Amino acid sequence: MFHPSGRRRWRPLPILMLIALLAPLALGWHWAKLTGWRDRHINYPSTPSGYTQIVNRFGEPCNSNATAVWMRWNEADTGTSRLIYFHRKLGGYPTEVVTNKGGRSTNLDNDVYGHIQNDHLGQYTKYLVSTYACRLQRGSTSKWSTHAWGIAIDISSKYEPLGQCYSTTNKYFAQRFKSHGWLWGLSFCDPMHFQYAYDY
Amino acid sequence: MKGKLLIVVSLAVVALGSAGLVAGATLGGPRPQAPDPRIGPTAPLDTGAGEMLLVVLGGVYPTREDASAANDSMVLGDLQGYYVVPIAQFQGFREQIANPGEFALVSVFRTEEGAQEFVDLVTTYGYPAEILGERVRSLGGLYAGLGQEAHPEGSGPLLEPVPESLP
Numbered sequence: 001m002f003h004p005s006g007r008r009r010w011r012p013l014p015i016l017m018l019i020a021l022l023a024p025l026a027l028g029w030h031w032a033k034l035t036g037w038r039d040r041h042i043n044y045p046s047t048p049s050g051y052t053q054i055v056n057r058f059g060e061p062c063n064s065n066a067t068a069v070w071m072r073w074n075e076a077d078t079g080t081s082r083l084i085y086f087h088r089k090l091g092g093y094p095t096e097v098v099t100n101k102g103g104r105s106t107n108l109d110n111d112v113y114g115h116i117q118n119d120h121l122g123q124y125t126k127y128l129v130s131t132y133a134c135r136l137q138r139g140s141t142s143k144w145s146t147h148a149w150g151i152a153i154d155i156s157s158k159y160e161p162l163g164q165c166y167s168t169t170n171k172y173f174a175q176r177f178k179s180h181g182w183l184w185g186l187s188f189c190d191p192m193h194f195q196y197a198y199d200y
Numbered sequence: 201m202k203g204k205l206l207i208v209v210s211l212a213v214v215a216l217g218s219a220g221l222v223a224g225a226t227l228g229g230p231r232p233q234a235p236d237p238r239i240g241p242t243a244p245l246d247t248g249a250g251e252m253l254l255v256v257l258g259g260v261y262p263t264r265e266d267a268s269a270a271n272d273s274m275v276l277g278d279l280q281g282y283y284v285v286p287i288a289q290f291q292g293f294r295e296q297i298a299n300p301g302e303f304a305l306v307s308v309f310r311t312e313e314g315a316q317e318f319v320d321l322v323t324t325y326g327y328p329a330e331i332l333g334e335r336v337r338s339l340g341g342l343y344a345g346l347g348q349e350a351h352p353e354g355s356g357p358l359l360e361p362v363p364e365s366l367p
Binding site: 059060061062064130133134136137139141145157162185190192193 | 245275276277278279280281314317321324325343348349350351353354355356357358
């Protein structure tokens with residue numbers, strides 16, 4: 001047990017075996033906190049930059065693909081499971097936890113929402129959650145909002161109003177959006193807003 | 201000695217590999233950039249002159265300043281809400297409102313679906329919205345939101361009259 005010199009002898013084998021056992025278990029726990037859920041990253045469109053790229057990638061504002069896919073998003077404070085619509089290219093692909101809705105990717109419903117639920121951050125998504133609206137940007141008579149393409153989502157509108165340059169609740173899960181190609185509106189003092197487009 | 205070195209290297213590889221897998225799943229992605237307000241499309245300033253339009257009413261006010269102040273207080277995120285217009289801009293409007301006033305917060309539509317969607321949006325945010333019972337005739341004037349409803353065929357925004365809006 002002890003080395004003749006009196007120093008405790010290093011026994012690496014048990015440690016290695018422990019690591020060999022725990023590493024896959026830790027990974028498995030990460031992937032499977034939701035029953036069967038996995039972050040899939042299937043068929044993401046690259047995030048467009050500017051109006052021309054948005055139109056090239058998602059079509060004209062208010063086109064039928066902008067509302068082609070739906071899901072229910074839980075608002076923690078009201079207990080409402082709100083129905084939201086978004087673009088066909090940002091979700092609706094069949095996975096273990098999403099039924100086939102004719103969508104092309106796993107971005108918003110399976111992956112982003114799945115991450116938020118899987119990491120127990122759903123308690124921070126609050127009233128109001130909204131997505132598609134065929135409307136112009138506030139204060140403009142010429143520039144479409146990214147909501148008109150179904151590529152934007154407002155979360156916790158009541159707590160994260162336009163003009164507020166800090167975040168009280170969306171900050172807890174904003175990284176999940178950003179790491180899946182979304183821009184967070186906090187950079188222009190609209191902390192409720194996430195959009196799948198840059199430079200617009 | 202060689203064996204120890206091998207073990208240490210193996211340990212490092214396992215640890216770094218696991219950390220990399222987890223980090224790769226949760227972090228990364230493209231870096232966001234600030235939006236450029238100079239870039240954007242243009243929507244036609246369609247007033248629907250001569251057409252019979254549906255009005256969603258948010259309120260009636262004695263002056264333009266009062267109406268603008270009320271409009272500024274209604275925040276629907278980055279979305280455009282109501283437009284401030286003189287009531288005289290629409291024929292048949294004044295007859296349908298109970299409150300006296302010369303200016304109103306409105307958003308006008310060609311289809312019932314578009315008007316109802318807007319009502320749903322505004323009331324969800326807790327603001328008033330009421331579709332007037334009768335269509336009104338646009339006399340031109342200020343832009344009041346036409347083009348912000350989806351085309352019934354799903355081909356984009358509705359930018360032209362529909363049978364219901366023709367006099």
